[in-house]
Amino acid sequence: MQLRYSFRLDPTPAQRIALARAFGCARVVFNDALALRRQAHADGSPFVSDGELSKRVITEAKKRPDRAWLGEVSAVVLQQALADATMAYRHFFSSVGGKRKGPKVAPPRLRSRKDNRQAIRFTKTPGSRPGRS
Structure with a gap:
């Protein structure tokens, strides 16, 4: 069973800055993951695995001076953004393959800075995913 809670927050100015930073980093990781998978598809390369994607988009990116x-x-925010990108592709492929009920799902789109729908997810521990124990 999965539980979901919705809260309305009234953050302090310092918390607003921290949340904006987290939203921005999650957006960048999500967009980098989509760009990497799109580039692999355009090059005719095999689908990039989740482990390889995590290594290239998070671990190696943190070591670069422009993404320090x-x-x-x-790290939980970054891992969840990567998991969101993976799930978006899985939903798209299952929709195209006819395994997913309902209307067809479009391929994942890049997240925009100008879009007001910003979301991040936190889990209890960095390695856990919702619905798994």
């Missing part, structure tokens, strides 16, 4: 700021947020 990814290390300032919780």
Whole structure:
């Protein structure tokens, strides 16, 4: 059983900055994952595995000077953004293959800075995923 809670937050100015940083980092990781998978598809390369994607988009990106700021947020946020990108592709492929009920799902789109729908997810521990114990 999965539980979901919705909260309305009234953050302090310092918390607003921390949340904005987390939203931005999650957006960048999600967009990098989509770009990497799209590039692999365009090159005719095999589908990039989740482990390889995590290594290239999170671990190696934190070591680059232009993306060092990814290390300032919780790793959980980055891992969940990567999991969201993976699930978006899985839903798309199952929709195209006819395994998913309902209308066809479009391929995943890049997340925009200008879109007000910003979301991040936290789990109890960095390695756990919702619905798994």
